[in-house]
Amino acid sequence: MSSTLLLFFLAFSSSFLQINGAEAEHLTSLKLKSPILQESIAKQINENPEAGWEAAINPRFSNFTVAQFKRLLGFKKTSRKELTSTPVITHPKSLKLPKHFDARTAWSQCSTIGRILDQGHCGSCWAFGAVESLQDRFCIHFDVNITLSVNDLLACCGFLCGDGCDGGEPLYAWRYLSNHGVVTEECNPYFDQIGCAHPGCEPAYQTPKCVKKCVGGNLLWKRSKHYSVSAYRVKSDPYDIMAEVYKNGPVEVGFTVYEDFAHYKSGVYKHITGFALGGHAVKLIGWGTSDDGDDYWLLANQWNRSWGDDGYFKIKRGTNECGIEDDITAGLPSTKNLIREVTDMDTDIDVSF
Numbered sequence: 001m002s003s004t005l006l007l008f009f010l011a012f013s014s015s016f017l018q019i020n021g022a023e024a025e026h027l028t029s030l031k032l033k034s035p036i037l038q039e040s041i042a043k044q045i046n047e048n049p050e051a052g053w054e055a056a057i058n059p060r061f062s063n064f065t066v067a068q069f070k071r072l073l074g075f076k077k078t079s080r081k082e083l084t085s086t087p088v089i090t091h092p093k094s095l096k097l098p099k100h101f102d103a104r105t106a107w108s109q110c111s112t113i114g115r116i117l118d119q120g121h122c123g124s125c126w127a128f129g130a131v132e133s134l135q136d137r138f139c140i141h142f143d144v145n146i147t148l149s150v151n152d153l154l155a156c157c158g159f160l161c162g163d164g165c166d167g168g169e170p171l172y173a174w175r176y177l178s179n180h181g182v183v184t185e186e187c188n189p190y191f192d193q194i195g196c197a198h199p200g201c202e203p204a205y206q207t208p209k210c211v212k213k214c215v216g217g218n219l220l221w222k223r224s225k226h227y228s229v230s231a232y233r234v235k236s237d238p239y240d241i242m243a244e245v246y247k248n249g250p251v252e253v254g255f256t257v258y259e260d261f262a263h264y265k266s267g268v269y270k271h272i273t274g275f276a277l278g279g280h281a282v283k284l285i286g287w288g289t290s291d292d293g294d295d296y297w298l299l300a301n302q303w304n305r306s307w308g309d310d311g312y313f314k315i316k317r318g319t320n321e322c323g324i325e326d327d328i329t330a331g332l333p334s335t336k337n338l339i340r341e342v343t344d345m346d347t348d349i350d351v352s353f
Contacts, residue, residue: 031275034066036262037057041055041273041274042057045260052268052269053265053267053268056264056265059306061262066277069277071121074166074168075126075281075327076168076279077169077254078172082171089244090240091244091247097239097242097243097246100286101242101245102288103249103285107136109139111145112145113136113285116301117150118304120190122164124154125281126161126168126252126281127154128150128282128302129252129282130281131149131150132150132252132283133249133283134177134226134333136250137248138333140248140249141248142333142338146226147185148183148184149189152183152188154191154207155209155210155211160175161173166207170329171233177231178229178331180225181226181228183226186214186216188215191208226338227333228332233327236328238318244328248332252330253281253282253283253324253329254279254326255280255315255321255323255327256276257276257278258276258277260272261322264309265308268292268294268296269314269315269321282301284298284328285298285300295318297317297324299312299313
């Protein structure tokens with residue numbers, strides 16, 4: 001009799017767990033299908049005097065579900081083994097840094113620093129952060145204003161970088177820029193220029209195919225390539241990060257995105273409410289302190305100018321908010337191919353290799 005009861009109890013327990021597991025899965029599914037923008041989240045932040053930032057229903061994501069928003073978050077962390085074998089840059093503390101710094105004004109001749117792009121419906125943030133930082137550095141170090149191709153890195157880095165529109169690793173992106181270079185935007189423009197053409201934007205865009213040929217008939221793929229000297233990380237210390245940006249230009253950073261971040265409008269962001277949804281990579285261009293005394297990082301996003309503060313955002317500095325100070329990746333621009341450009345323009349110039 002007792003064995004019969006035991007069997008009955010085990011069968012009931014198994015059924016109960018299966019039902020509750022299915023219910024939990026169903027709730028997760030419902031969550032993913034719900035709108036990413038919630039009036040309740042915006043209200044909670046805007047009514048919180050300690051928040052330090054303003055929330056809004058940003059037009060960029062007015063029709064996005066949580067699942068669609070998650071797909072934009074393509075930053076993947078690099079394995080610890082790979083990180084330990086990568087050079088980590090530090091800077092001497094003797095360098096006096098300003099209290100406020102904005103790369104857009106520090107290098108006002110570099111138009112690319114102030115550009116706000118749009119990654120469309122692809123989780124290509126990891127590629128945008130790398131390419132945008134490198135093109136800025138070409139202007140800063142060599143006085144060359146160029147726009148480089150995110151599409152080249154996204155489509156051609158392959159399994160080395162990750163999964164294309166399903167995410168990638170910034171460190172491997174910078175290694176690709178060093179080993180293989182990246183062509184100009186004119187040669188290989190970004191594939192998702194018009195956004196989603198079908199109702200509901202499902203499924204998400206597939207990663208574009210790697211076609212090593214410029215769209216313009218008079219441009220050559222190999223001659224359009226621009227390179228990074230190397231790939232390195234910057235020490236996860238606010239001073240070292242500031243010094244790196246101050247001396248060499250914008251860097252790529254990765255951080256954790258929560259639901260409330262989609263609602264950011266202005267001010268100094270810090271996580272207040274909502275679940276963690278994934279990792280995102282952006283370009284860090286400066287720092288400062290708000291009127292309320294909050295130290296912040298200044299960053300350029302790639303969700304177009306209808307999101308955030310005209311496409312930019314500030315996030316709390318010095319406390320590793322959302323892991324913003326953990327993953328700083330960069331590289332210096334290379335003169336490779338630039339020498340060829342110079343000799344093409346003026347064959348009288350004597351260039352020694």
